[in-house]
Amino acid sequence: QTVVTQEPSFxxxxxxxxxxxxxxxSGSVSTTYYPSWFQQTPGQAPRTLIYxxxxxxxxxxxxxxxxxxxxxAALTITAAQADDESDxxxxxxxxxxxxxxxxxxxxTVL
Amino acid sequence: xxxxVESGGGLVQPGGSLRLSCAASGFTFSSYAMxxxxxxxxxxxxxxxxxxxxxxxxxxxxxxxGRFTISRDNSENTLYLQMxxxxxxxxxxxxxxxxxxxxxxxxxxxxxxxxS
Numbered sequence: 001q002t003v004v005t006q007e008p009s010f011x012x013x014x015x016x017x018x019x020x021x022x023x024x025x026s027g028s029v030s031t032t033y034y035p036s037w038f039q040q041t042p043g044q045a046p047r048t049l050i051y052x053x054x055x056x057x058x059x060x061x062x063x064x065x066x067x068x069x070x071x072x073a074a075l076t077i078t079a080a081q082a083d084d085e086s087d088x089x090x091x092x093x094x095x096x097x098x099x100x101x102x103x104x105x106x107x108t109v110l
Numbered sequence: 111x112x113x114x115v116e117s118g119g120g121l122v123q124p125g126g127s128l129r130l131s132c133a134a135s136g137f138t139f140s141s142y143a144m145x146x147x148x149x150x151x152x153x154x155x156x157x158x159x160x161x162x163x164x165x166x167x168x169x170x171x172x173x174x175x176g177r178f179t180i181s182r183d184n185s186e187n188t189l190y191l192q193m194x195x196x197x198x199x200x201x202x203x204x205x206x207x208x209x210x211x212x213x214x215x216x217x218x219x220x221x222x223x224x225x226s
Contacts, residue, residue, distance in 0.1 A: 091155075098169055
């Protein structure tokens with residue numbers, strides 16, 4: 001069973017930079033997994049930030065960027081703002097139409 | 111403007127059935143794959159099922175395989191999820207999502223509660 005791993009929680013200071021990661025319990029994440037990143041605030045539907053590793057969805061500020069760092073996918077947020085405080089999820093494409101989500105990272109801005 | 115509006119959620123007893131719908135507008139529905147993703151109360155996102163633009167095949171998470179059926183009506187711009195043999199652990203908000211691979215939009219979700 002493939003498990004997608006994310007940090008359970010992270011904190012960043014206002015104006016700071018944070019990098020969240022998305023890994024596999026076994027193996028390395030590459031662009032062939034088309035990593036996607038989603039932001040969700042409590043009570044709201046998820047919003048797509050990044051897809052296909054590093055493509056920003058429409059309307060997403062360029063403070064958000066995606067990449068592959070080592071053997072993981074990464075979401076970097078620069079110049080963090082108070083309203084970036086959210087849950088962040090990654091998803092990886094496993095082939096054959098199957099997606100697997102990570103457990104999510106709760107980001108605190110303080 | 112892309113809009114995805116889910117409906118059909120509600121309270122159902124264990125072992126029961128429910129059919130969710132997702133009405134799409136603002137894009138060429140027949141050109142995009144679609145997915146259902148759920149979120150149990152206080153938990154993370156779980157991909158449930160997907161269907162390509164053509165609707166000629168379907169994909170499921172192991173947790174729902176054999177119990178849920180995804181389908182689409184491209185003439186009505188609507189995505190469906192037929193859920194049978196429902197269990198307490200299927201309790202969740204169910205979201206439909208447009209083509210995760212190319213930066214999907216998400217609906218607001220519909221709540222399914224499985225309880226006696």
